[in-house]
Amino acid sequence: MKLGLITDIHEHVEELQCALAEFDRRGTERILCIGDVVETGVRLHETVAVLAERRIPGVWGNHDFGLCSHPSALASTRRAKYVGPVLDYLATYQPCLEIEDCFLSHVEPWRDLNDVMGLWYFDGFLDTPEKVARSFDACKSRVMFTGHMHRWLVARHDGLMAWDGTTPISLAPPDRYLVVVAAVCEGWCATYETKTGELTPIFLRGKHPVGTMDGVLGTGY
Numbered sequence: 445m446k447l448g449l450i451t452d453i454h455e456h457v458e459e460l461q462c463a464l465a466e467f468d469r470r471g472t473e474r475i476l477c478i479g480d481v482v483e484t485g486v487r488l489h490e491t492v493a494v495l496a497e498r499r500i501p502g503v504w505g506n507h508d509f510g511l512c513s514h515p516s517a518l519a520s521t522r523r524a525k526y527v528g529p530v531l532d533y534l535a536t537y538q539p540c541l542e543i544e545d546c547f548l549s550h551v552e553p554w555r556d557l558n559d560v561m562g563l564w565y566f567d568g569f570l571d572t573p574e575k576v577a578r579s580f581d582a583c584k585s586r587v588m589f590t591g592h593m594h595r596w597l598v599a600r601h602d603g604l605m606a607w608d609g610t611t612p613i614s615l616a617p618p619d620r621y622l623v624v625v626a627a628v629c630e631g632w633c634a635t636y637e638t639k640t641g642e643l644t645p646i647f648l649r650g651k652h653p654v655g656t657m658d659g660v661l662g663t664g665y
Contacts, residue, residue: 451591479505
């Protein structure tokens, strides 16, 4: 199955629409959102309308949590402003999704995905084998996809792979992988072919930037 992967949209509607158009052009069979649809709320209705029209399933991110259906989020004062289509759509979001051999969560799977503080927690990038190993120990899926960090990263159990996010990469079995997908709000999305394990990053603004892995981070988190 060819999956289309989007994350950290942060209400950037134009980039979202470009990503969906690319997925259509490339023949994706299912599109999945890895969290953080929300930013300030200014364009949230418009963003959700695009996602809801395509019935795109997703996992909640740290910015989304107060508008999702988790019991601890129901008292959020923000919710009254978005009663209707926005809440109806975000109510479908889950802490994680499992598709074939893939596990998707907005943050690393070792964290408590039902705790908003766990979703906001950030202990730096996955720059040591110890940080990487926590996710592999917590999740048994072969490929784990996350967002949140606004950059590309791919790791095996023993640490980061040398990959800058500008070319396709093979995540073929039997090896296991942890993948951080770069943000839609910074012009990125990806396709992943579950049968072959090929991950293809897609830059939505023309020519790939140089030095993606060491590039400037976004403000979403």
